[in-house]
Amino acid sequence: MTASAPATQTVASRGFSRLPLYFTEKTLASARVVFVDPLPMPPLSSMGLARFAEFERGNFDGITYIDTIFLKPTQSNNENMHFHELVHVIQWRLLGPDRFLLSYANGLECFGYRQSPLEAMAYDAESAFASSTAIFNVEKMVAEKLSL
Numbered sequence: 001m002t003a004s005a006p007a008t009q010t011v012a013s014r015g016f017s018r019l020p021l022y023f024t025e026k027t028l029a030s031a032r033v034v035f036v037d038p039l040p041m042p043p044l045s046s047m048g049l050a051r052f053a054e055f056e057r058g059n060f061d062g063i064t065y066i067d068t069i070f071l072k073p074t075q076s077n078n079e080n081m082h083f084h085e086l087v088h089v090i091q092w093r094l095l096g097p098d099r100f101l102l103s104y105a106n107g108l109e110c111f112g113y114r115q116s117p118l119e120a121m122a123y124d125a126e127s128a129f130a131s132s133t134a135i136f137n138v139e140k141m142v143a144e145k146l147s148l
C-alpha cells in the first residue's frame, strides 16, 4: 500500500470571496491548507500532560500549526472554518510558536477548550464573520486582544 502525502495549497488558491476582505493578501498567500482525515493531533498526554487527554480525544474538524491549517476534507468549502483557523495563523505569527503553545496550553488547563482565550477569540471572530457582512481587520483585532 502506498501512502501519499495530502496536497498542500495556499488559502488564497481556494478562491473564497470574503476572506480577502478580512485578511491581507500576504496572509492568504502564505497560509497553507491541507485536507486530511484524521487530523494530526499533538501527543500531549504522552508528553506527560495528562490533563489534555480530553482535548486529544476531541472531535475537531480543523487544527492549525504555525501557518498550516489542517482541515477534514468535509470542510474544504467551509469559509467560516477557514476564517477561524486563519485567526489562529495570526495568533501563531504574533505570539511566536513558544508563546502560542504556552498560552494555548495554559488556556486549556485553566478554562477548557471552548473558553480558552485563544479559542474564544477565534470563535467570537468567526461568529461575527458568519453573522454579519461588517468588515473588520482581523490582524489588528488579534493584535489588540493580545495586547501587543
Ligand SMILES: [Zn+2]
Pocket: 084, 088, 119, 122
Ligand atoms: Zn480554534
